[in-house]
Amino acid sequence: MNMVDFQQVSKRFGQTVVLDKVDLAIKQGEVVVLIGPSGSGKSTLLRCINALETIDGGDLRVDGLSVRGGKSTVREIRQEAGMVFQQFNLFPQMTALENVAFGPRQVRGTPNAEALKQATELLRKVGLAERKNHYPSELSGGQQQRVAIARALAVKPKLMLFDEPTSALDPELRQEVLRVMQSLAEEGMTMIVVTHEIAFARKVGTRLIFMEHGHIAVDGPPAELIDNPKNPRLREFLQHVE
Ligand code: ADP
Ligand code: MG
Numbered sequence: 001m002n003m004v005d006f007q008q009v010s011k012r013f014g015q016t017v018v019l020d021k022v023d024l025a026i027k028q029g030e031v032v033v034l035i036g037p038s039g040s041g042k043s044t045l046l047r048c049i050n051a052l053e054t055i056d057g058g059d060l061r062v063d064g065l066s067v068r069g070g071k072s073t074v075r076e077i078r079q080e081a082g083m084v085f086q087q088f089n090l091f092p093q094m095t096a097l098e099n100v101a102f103g104p105r106q107v108r109g110t111p112n113a114e115a116l117k118q119a120t121e122l123l124r125k126v127g128l129a130e131r132k133n134h135y136p137s138e139l140s141g142g143q144q145q146r147v148a149i150a151r152a153l154a155v156k157p158k159l160m161l162f163d164e165p166t167s168a169l170d171p172e173l174r175q176e177v178l179r180v181m182q183s184l185a186e187e188g189m190t191m192i193v194v195t196h197e198i199a200f201a202r203k204v205g206t207r208l209i210f211m212e213h214g215h216i217a218v219d220g221p222p223a224e225l226i227d228n229p230k231n232p233r234l235r236e237f238l239q240h241v242e
Helices: 042-049 071-080 096-108 112-125 141-154 171-186 198-204 222-227 232-241
Strands: 004-013 016-026 031-035 057-062 081-084 159-163 190-194 207-212 215-220
Touching (some): 031 042, 071 081, 081 141, 112 141, 171 198, 198 222, 207 222, 207 232
Parallel strands (some): 031 190, 031 207, 081 159
Antiparallel strands (some): 004 057, 207 215
16 A cells, blocks of 8 residues: 555635646655655645645545545644654743653643653654753754754654755755755655655655646656656756755
8 A cells, every 4th residue: 555645636725727647656765855846836745745735636645545535634644644744833931851741742632741752762762862941942944953853753653854955054954954854754654755866866765856836747766766867847957956
């Protein structure tokens, strides 16, 4: 079974067609890097996967569960698909540890002591064991984004969605976030990553997708597509991001 399965998925905002009958199947363990011009529908595609946006046509299944299922199915999908945004969206009044422990307590009903233990372990995993009692305002952007990744992982998702996770960061802070994402990929996490980090796409991605005007224009192996782009618009796009 596919982890993510778009079948003729359409999405409109008013008259604007944002996803145009998209077919896309992603298997467990794939690291899909999604690139494309601004406005091509990358964020919308991600947001449809965890039902932050509803779809207007077709069907979209996540680990077999349809986003058109009822409320409880949608809740299940949201637990299976962790999401990391460009703006870290941490709870400002909570420490790093509390941010990470919050989801398991709320969503999975994990007892407090157990949630804190797991959160400590996850913060260690993202290299922030020493910062667990800091508030977001006391952390750098790169550290905040690593907390956000730990927070998403805390709910034990089967799939991680990243929407330009390093775009709000200064260049010197991007690598620490990309390294955490790389180790997650190496552990076998299924990931869909919207990013302009072409070196990351080439090194870590198992599949590269180039979107244009709400459809998938190119889909294939990252190294091949990046080193020798045959699609002229992909070639031009890569010249501008690199
Ligand atoms: P990308 O992430 O590739 O830049 P988006 O998925 O954010 O693209 O947007 C695709 C198109 O949908 C754009 O034309 C954008 O203006 C439009 N759009 C996105 N979200 C909304 C919304 N909530 N309401 C209206 N239009 C939207
Ligand atoms: Mg976007």
